[in-house]
Amino acid sequence: DAKTTQPNSMESNEEEPVHLPCNHSTISGTDYIHWYRQLPSQGPEYVIHGLTSNVNNRMASLAIAEDRKSSTLILHRATLRDAAVYYCILRAYSWGKLQFGAGTQVVVTP
């Protein structure tokens, strides 16, 4: 299974953008790139996913490199509620299992 590499932690000021990088150099052509986040004492929450093209939704944007070996999750204006562990996951097919790594702990300071 293809794996992802993320920084252990990132810090941001409130109302500033946050760019979360993810490397996935062994990604296959059919792997979808998914992002989930987990707030304290809650289950993971879906954020966004994509295959080849950049994606936007109400929560975030996903920028995918042209060679698909890396991607960046963009939180446009961080709020205190965005403090969570963010997981970048490759999903082998659209409804397969999710393989979580250690994720990136995002700290948002007022």
Place this chain on the structure above:
Amino acid sequence: DAGVTQSPTHLIKTRGQQVTLRCSPKSGHDTVSWYQQALGQGPQFIFQYYEEEERQRGNFPDRFSGHQFPNYSSELNVNALLLGDSALYLCASSLAYSNQPQHFGDGTRLSIL
């Protein structure tokens, strides 16, 4: 529209006992996956159920078993509990053959004494 619900929220057991955890999927979903999350780590995939059958399984021993009912709800059973089974057990539901994400419940915290 209720999301994924899990019960109980907390459970304390002793070594050697057996436990059953329950999950009701989000309305409209037909697939249930179970994950184990140890403290400070990411969730680890246990298995996935669809059409009342185990479709995929992660690297977990046979002590971990499951079941899916005709109404799509699911149970996770763990026999001969070990101290290392202490973890947060997460259930996620999804719709088979769709490109939609998995929706997670808030988990059952299992503590083994």
